[in-house]
Amino acid sequence: MNNILKSILLCLLILPIAGQAKIVHKERSLYRNILVEDMQHLRCLKFNVKTSKTNQSCLYKNDPQRLVFNYTKLLFSSLLINDNPQRILIIGLGGGTMSNSLHILYPTAEIINVEIDPAVIKVARQYFGFFENEQITSKEQDGRIFIKRAALKKEKFDWIILDAFNGDYIPEHLLTKEFLQEAKNLLSEQGVLSANTFSVSDLYAHESATYKAVFGDFFNVSNHKNSNRIILTSQQPLPSGDILAKRAQALQDKLVPFDVDIIDIMANMTSTKDEQDWPESTKLLTDQYSPANLLNQN
Amino acid sequence: MNIKQLQNPLIYMLAFCSGFCIMGIELLGGRILAPFFGSSVHIWGSIITVFMLSLSLGYLLGGKLSTQNASLKRYGLIFLIAGITVIPIALWSADIMEAIFIAIEDSRYGSLTASMALFFIPTVILGMISPYSVRLLVTDKEKSGQVAGMLYFVSTLGSALGTIMTSFYFILLFEVNQIIYTFSITLIILGVIAIGMNQYNQHASTSLARTVHE
Numbered sequence: 421m422n423n424i425l426k427s428i429l430l431c432l433l434i435l436p437i438a439g440q441a442k443i444v445h446k447e448r449s450l451y452r453n454i455l456v457e458d459m460q461h462l463r464c465l466k467f468n469v470k471t472s473k474t475n476q477s478c479l480y481k482n483d484p485q486r487l488v489f490n491y492t493k494l495l496f497s498s499l500l501i502n503d504n505p506q507r508i509l510i511i512g513l514g515g516g517t518m519s520n521s522l523h524i525l526y527p528t529a530e531i532i533n534v535e536i537d538p539a540v541i542k543v544a545r546q547y548f549g550f551f552e553n554e555q556i557t558s559k560e561q562d563g564r565i566f567i568k569r570a571a572l573k574k575e576k577f578d579w580i581i582l583d584a585f586n587g588d589y590i591p592e593h594l595l596t597k598e599f600l601q602e603a604k605n606l607l608s609e610q611g612v613l614s615a616n617t618f619s620v621s622d623l624y625a626h627e628s629a630t631y632k633a634v635f636g637d638f639f640n641v642s643n644h645k646n647s648n649r650i651i652l653t654s655q656q657p658l659p660s661g662d663i664l665a666k667r668a669q670a671l672q673d674k675l676v677p678f679d680v681d682i683i684d685i686m687a688n689m690t691s692t693k694d695e696q697d698w699p700e701s702t703k704l705l706t707d708q709y710s711p712a713n714l715l716n717q718n
Numbered sequence: 719m720n721i722k723q724l725q726n727p728l729i730y731m732l733a734f735c736s737g738f739c740i741m742g743i744e745l746l747g748g749r750i751l752a753p754f755f756g757s758s759v760h761i762w763g764s765i766i767t768v769f770m771l772s773l774s775l776g777y778l779l780g781g782k783l784s785t786q787n788a789s790l791k792r793y794g795l796i797f798l799i800a801g802i803t804v805i806p807i808a809l810w811s812a813d814i815m816e817a818i819f820i821a822i823e824d825s826r827y828g829s830l831t832a833s834m835a836l837f838f839i840p841t842v843i844l845g846m847i848s849p850y851s852v853r854l855l856v857t858d859k860e861k862s863g864q865v866a867g868m869l870y871f872v873s874t875l876g877s878a879l880g881t882i883m884t885s886f887y888f889i890l891l892f893e894v895n896q897i898i899y900t901f902s903i904t905l906i907i908l909g910v911i912a913i914g915m916n917q918y919n920q921h922a923s924t925s926l927a928r929t930v931h932e
Contacts, residue, residue: 450759536758562756565825572820593752707753708893715890 445547449539451586456547462488465515465543467585476585477515477548484517484549485524486679491616491648492518493680497641497689498579498614500667500682501654505529505578509570509606511563511594512584513540516550521678523556533558534566536584564593567602576608582615589618592710595627599707600634607655614641619649623715625698627651630705637693641685658691722919725790729851730872732797732908736847737876739901742884743804744769747837749894750807754815755829764826768833769841776845783846784853790919793854794912796846801905803840808895808902811836848873 444463445456455466464478478488487493495518499505506529510519513535522531535541538560544550552558559566563584570577580603584594593599603613613635617627619642628651631638635653642649659667668686675682703709747765748757755761783792806814815832822828851869856862888897 536756562758562825564753565756568754568819569823591757592749593757596753598753706893707749708895709889710749711890714886 445543447539447543449537451537451539454539454543456543463547465540465548477517477544479515479517479548485521485677487517487521490643491650492521493678494641494643494648494650494685494688495581495583495614495616496675496678496680496682497639497650497652497685498581498612499671499675500664500686500689501612501652501656501659502578502610503667503671505612507575507577507608508532508579508581509577510534510581510583511566512582513544513550513558514583515548516544516558517548518581518583519556519558520550523551523553525674525678527555529555531556534561534563536560536562564599564602567599567606571602571605575606576611577606578608578611580606580611580613582613585616589623592705593707595623595630595705596710597630597634597704597706600631604634604653604655609655611655613653615651615653617649617651618647620647621715624649625702626705626715628692628696628698629702632692632696633704637691639689639691640695641689643685643688652689658693664689722922725915725919726855728912728915729790729793729854730869732793732912733847733851733869733873734876735904735908736797736800736844737873738880738883739804739905740769740773740841740844741877741880742888742897742901743807743837743840745881745884746889746894746897747833749889750811750836751815751829751832754819755825755832758825760826761829764829764833765837767830768837772838772841773845776842776847777849779842780846781849781853784850788850788853790854790916791913793847793850794909794914794916796843796850797905797909797912799909800840800843800847801902801909803843804898804902804905807836807840808898 440459442458443455444458445454447454452467457464457466458481461481462478463481465476467476480486480488505526508522508526508529508531510531510533513519513533516533519531519533522529533556535544535558541550541558541560545552550558563582582590582594582603584590607613615631618624631651631653637658638654639652639658640649641652664686665683668683671682744765747769748761751761751765755764780796814835818828818832818835822831848869851873852862852866855865855869884897892900
């Protein structure tokens with residue numbers, strides 16, 4: 421009861437300023453326009469001013485641990501395959517909220533964030549509380565170059581998160597079969613790779629076919645409320661539904677502080693083994709053929 | 719009808735096609751380098767630098783070459799050689815870039831070196847075409863500026879079309895190497911046509927001379 425009263429009070433307080441976004445920071449970097457906006461209790465990072473759908477990262481100012489975005493929550497489905505990642509690679513920093521949350525969850529894990537745009541790293545530190553320490557580092561580099569160099573050094577990762585976006589979508593050279601193969605080679609024996617993608621364009625089929633060609637069957641993790649789709653792949657064969665359910669039970673409590681309902685997420689996972697929703701003849705994306713942004717128009 | 723009358727339109731057409739191919743290749747450069755050197759801003763810096771540098775040297779060399787026995791045959795040879803030097807971009811770019819990627823850590827200098835290795839030679843040769851065309855087209859000093867203007871118009875229009883066709887359509891329909899090979903074959907065929915026409919002209923003029931003598 422007390423809680424309901426509190427939230428009513430909070431609503432009354434917030435209502436007069438509802439819908440009014442305050443721009444906290446604005447800059448034009450080498451790659452894009454960067455905008456930090458405060459809206460009520462939310463702070464968001466945007467890469468493009470005109471459209472509202474291009475929020476890259478948001479956090480609750482009073483509860484930064486709690487994740488805002490659905491897709492960031494969906495990424496936690498990776499833990500159903502490997503629940504103890506000790507080396508994590510994140511390509512595409514955004515506000516750095518994923519890095520922060522994962523550090524709280526796995527304090528001993530090494531987390532490497534790779535971001536092409538130095539301005540994004542700066543903004544993440546300044547406005548989103550992104551922090552670095554002995555375990556957490558950020559590197560200013562193109563994701564593909566980082567992965568190629570890491571392969572030369574024979575590095576391995578237990579979890580690779582692909583979340584690099586430019587203004588439109590994922591850069592073309594991070595969508596190709598060759599790139600995915602390079603990323604796969606970096607996975608440890610129990611390694612998982614999860615990629616944040618959109619599911620509403622012609623590109624969907626090409627992307628799906630390319631992932632399947634490299635990794636074999638994978639999980640589609642989505643929530644019908646929005647258009648994000650997480651592609652969840654693994655070095656090992658995909659676990660069965662029973663095993664997933666057991667693991668979800670075990671993880672549930674641990675993920676509550678992040679506002680992640682892993683049992684609910686698990687219910688929205690489908691394997692491409694059971695359900696392949698793109699034509700068999702779909703052309704793969706390769707370094708030779710990757711007109712990704714042109715295919716991404718519908 | 720004298721086939722000689724076709725010579726000038728042919729030269730303009732060849733200049734148009736070379737402009738088309740130069741910019742088509744330059745645009746694909748970004749695609750070719752991305753897997754090894756990424757898509758940072760400096761990639762385009764490297765590519766444009768190398769193309770401008772190569773073209774400037776090409777202009778210089780082409781102009782110099784045109785002072786000695788300029789002929790349609792030599793003009794055709796420039797196209798032929800340009801077409802052949804484009805082929806390694808498709809054949810060996812991955813190996814060349816891998817070696818450079820391993821040797822040079824900084825992706826700025828890596829991409830600059832790779833651009834040099836892949837694009838310098840063909841672009842120098844393609845750059846020789848413009849001044850050489852002027853030499854073949856100009857017969858009257860009074861009209862030299864007009865001819866040069868027309869030539870720049872045609873070849874730069876070719877460049878514009880090469881850029882838009884490659885970026886809007888070709889990359890959606892074909893693989894990068896298929897487009898490179900097409901450019902290469904086009905240049906070679908054009909070179910052969912120019913050489914063929916030169917042979918025909920010579921043949922025609924020697925037989926003409928013979929009839930006059932008889």
